[in-house]
Amino acid sequence: MDLTKQERRARRRWGVIPKWFELLAICAATIAAGFFGGRETVVRADDPKPEVTVTATTTVTATPEPGDSADTDTDTDNEPRVGGDPEESGGPESPPPGSVVYLSDRDVIDGGTDANAQPVTIRAKHFAKSVRLGCNGAGESAVYSTSGYTRLEAKVGILADSHNAIGSVGSIQVANAAGNPIGEEVVIRSSAIEDLSVDISGQDQIRITCVMTKSGDESSSHFYSGLGNAALS
Known part of the structure; x- marks a missing residue:
């Protein structure tokens, strides 16, 4: 059956539209893939570095309270002497072993x-x-x-x-x-x-x-x- 000139023009117009849709779909897919899959993060060497805060640790030495026992005693002249009770060490005149x-x-x-x-x-x-x-x-x-x-x-x-x-x-x-x-x-x-x-x-x-x-x-x-x-x- 022979088509009229008007019918042939309409068919060509409807045949072009699907191709445009196909091209638009391909472009959209390409743009999405590049955005989500190919993103890279670039860190520049001259970016400011984070500051590090150092907290000092203080060591506290306990001071013995009066009455605490110790291995050494102190004479009246503030000189340390070994031992405690003179009677336990044999008296002040007893020589070291x-x-x-x-x-x-x-x-x-x-x-x-x-x-x-x-x-x-x-x-x-x-x-x-x-x-x-x-x-x-x-x-x-x-x-x-x-x-x-x-x-x-x-x-x-x-x-x-x-x-x-x-x-x-x-x-x-x-x-x-x-x-x-x-x-x-x-x-x-x-x-x-x-x-x-x-x-x-x-x-x-x-x-x-x-x-x-x-x-x-x-x-x-x-x-x-x-x-x-x-x-x-």
Whole structure:
């Protein structure tokens, strides 16, 4: 059937419209895909950086309240001392366990002027921490406090620089506060160095006495003995 010119024009017009709709749909889909699927976020290097806030932490040290116990006490002169009750540590004069003290560093409680702390030389050997003790027929002595110590040790003999040293003989004896001998007496001569070692456990005081038993010079009545590096331990 032949179409008129007017009918053919109408068909061409309606045929073009679907193609426009198809093109519009494709464009809309393309724009949506680019907007939702292809978005990128760009951060520029010169953008301002966030500030960081630092909070300082303060350490608080607790101050013990009066009456709290501690391992160390304080004396009246504000100097710290180890331990608490003196009675628990054996009293203020008790030495620390294993401590050693030289007699030359301690005061003579009782004794003549011939008991002096000074270096001595016995048979050409020098002893820096020593006691020089006079020696005569009646015996000269020196008393020391020994509370808390258990042993006295020394090198003894007649001093090399003493007058009446050649040929003289004497003895050194240690006794307790009551005068009772402790240990064996040690015989001394100018030609020898002898060992003195006495157990003084439980003794608050000891008396060290030197007696001249023989004089090398009949006109002389005494000489000087030495307790070389005499020490309490």
